[in-house]
Structure formats: structure tokens, C-alpha cells
Amino acid sequence: MPLIEVTDLTKRYGSRVAVDGVSFTVDRGEIFGILGTNGAGKTTTVECLQGLRTADSGTIRVLGLDPVKQRDALRQRLGSQLQESTLPAKLKVREALELFASFYPSPADVEVLLDRLALTEHADSYFGKLSGGQKQRVSIALALIGNPEVAVLDELTTGLDPHARRDTWQLVERVRDAGVTVLLVTHFMDEAERLCDRVAIFDTGRVVATGTPSELRATTSKSTLDDAFVTLTGRD
Numbered sequence: 052m053p054l055i056e057v058t059d060l061t062k063r064y065g066s067r068v069a070v071d072g073v074s075f076t077v078d079r080g081e082i083f084g085i086l087g088t089n090g091a092g093k094t095t096t097v098e099c100l101q102g103l104r105t106a107d108s109g110t111i112r113v114l115g116l117d118p119v120k121q122r123d124a125l126r127q128r129l130g131s132q133l134q135e136s137t138l139p140a141k142l143k144v145r146e147a148l149e150l151f152a153s154f155y156p157s158p159a160d161v162e163v164l165l166d167r168l169a170l171t172e173h174a175d176s177y178f179g180k181l182s183g184g185q186k187q188r189v190s191i192a193l194a195l196i197g198n199p200e201v202a203v204l205d206e207l208t209t210g211l212d213p214h215a216r217r218d219t220w221q222l223v224e225r226v227r228d229a230g231v232t233v234l235l236v237t238h239f240m241d242e243a244e245r246l247c248d249r250v251a252i253f254d255t256g257r258v259v260a261t262g263t264p265s266e267l268r269a270t271t272s273k274s275t276l277d278d279a280f281v282t283l284t285g286r287d
């Protein structure tokens with residue numbers, strides 16, 4: 052059984068159809084990429100998956116749970132990356148992790164997580180004083196603090212330099228290798244090509260293709276996912 056199952060999801064904001072009959076499945080242990088043009092409905096879809104928005108129609112099951120009706124149960128088993136602005140600048144890294152750990156019944160060990168994300172030496176630093184890459188690692192740590200089975204990472208490497216991006220990619224691979232299923236929302240085709248086992252390509256509220264990056268390259272006869280994406284989203 053797929054770990055995430057989205058069937059015919061539709062979501063409107065007033066008269067604007069943001070998500071228009073989207074279906075896809077994610078298997079346990081995958082890094083699954085949600086790719087798409089601006090305004091394609093990626094964030095709305097991922098918010099519905101987490102029970103943060105209610106769909107107008109369609110069904111969603113995450114770990115067999117309905118994200119809206121069983122939101123409390125799902126929250127214990129799904130980790131979500133916070134946008135950096137949501138942490139106060141005067142909160143220290145270890146304090147933030149300990150605070151978030153207290154929200155979960157069986158959280159990860161804070162010191163182990165600090166070590167895993169190369170944050171031990173910054174544990175007593177204020178969040179506001181960290182570099183972009185360090186902040187991003189803290190936000191990933193917070194997504195993992197509850198020992199989730201699924202982690203949702205949105206715009207993972209936006210604003211990071213090439214070294215920090217590569218470090219972050221390695222880290223996400225280690226998260227997947229530790230058994231966590233990862234849902235990755237990204238604009239970056241190189242990131243998707245490097246990290247994702249499979250991707251869904253969104254365009255104007257619909258999924259126009261799903262498959263492994265190499266399958267999408269093959270079906271479009273393109274040599275890069277970037278070119279395949281442009282073809283699949285009809286802007287070639």
C-alpha cells in the first residue's frame with residue numbers, strides 16, 4: 052500500500068482553482084519530488100496533505116490516515132520543515148530542538164540529531180546568528196525531531212550557496228536512508244535529479260507527468276530534467 056495516496060484532489064480559493072484533480076502516490080522510503088511552475092498548486096497540495104487546508108473534493112490518505120479528520124494522529128508521525136522566519140532570533144539551537152521535542156510522545160534524541168545535522172558546535176548559538184545553511188539544517192532538524200515516518204521539505208535549498216546545497220542534499224539522502232519517506236517541494240531541477248526517486252510535475256493545478264527523472268527524460272527525448280520539465284509544462 053502506498054504511504055501517501057492522493058486521488059482527484061481539488062482545491063479552490065474563491066473562483067480560482069488552485070489544484071484541479073490531482074492524483075499521485077508515494078511509496079514508503081522514497082524521496083518524492085513535487086515540481087512545478089510558479090502558482091502550479093504545489094504548496095496547496097502539500098498543505099492539504101498535512102491537514103492544514105481542507106480539500107474541496109478528492110481523497111487523501113497519509114499513512115492510511117485522513118489528514119483533516121485524523122490530524123492529531125498524523126501530526127505525531129509527519130514532520131514538516133518550518134520556514135526560517137518562524138523561529139525567534141534569540142532562541143538557541145538546542146533550546147529550539149528541546150522545545151519542539153517536548154511536543155512529541157517519542158521524540159528523537161536532541162544530541163543525536165544535533166550531531167546528525169552537524170549542528171553540535173552551534174547548539175548554544177542564537178538562531179538569529181546562524182548562516183543560511185545552518186538555519187536550513189535547524190529547520191530540517193525540527194522536521195525530524197518527532198521521529199516522523201514522513202518528512203515534508205519545502206524549498207529546501209533556496210538561498211544556499213553551492214556547497215551548502217550539496218551538504219543539504221547529502222543530509223536528505225541520509226534521512227531517507229534512515230527510513231524516512233521524504234516529500235520534497237522544489238523549483239530546482241538539479242536538486243530533483245540528484246535527490247528524487249520519483250517526481251510529479253505540476254502545471255496550472257494539474258499533474259502533467261509522474262515518473263523517475265530518467266523516465267521523464269526518456270519520454271520527452273531530452274538529456275536533462277530541466278529540458279524535460281520545459282517540454283512537459285508546454286513552454287518548449
Ligand SMILES: Nc1ncnc2c1ncn2[C@@H]1O[C@H](COP(=O)(O)OP(=O)(O)OP(=O)(O)O)[C@@H](O)[C@H]1O
Binds near residue numbers: 069087088092
Ligand atoms: N491563500 C490563498 N488565497 C487565494 N489564492 C491563493 C492562496 N494561496 C495560493 N493561492 C493561489 O493558488 C494558486 C496555487 O498556489 P500555490 O501556492 O499552491 O502554488 P505553488 O505551486 O506552491 O507556487 P510557487 O511555486 O510560486 O510557490 C496560485 O494561483 C496562487 O496565487
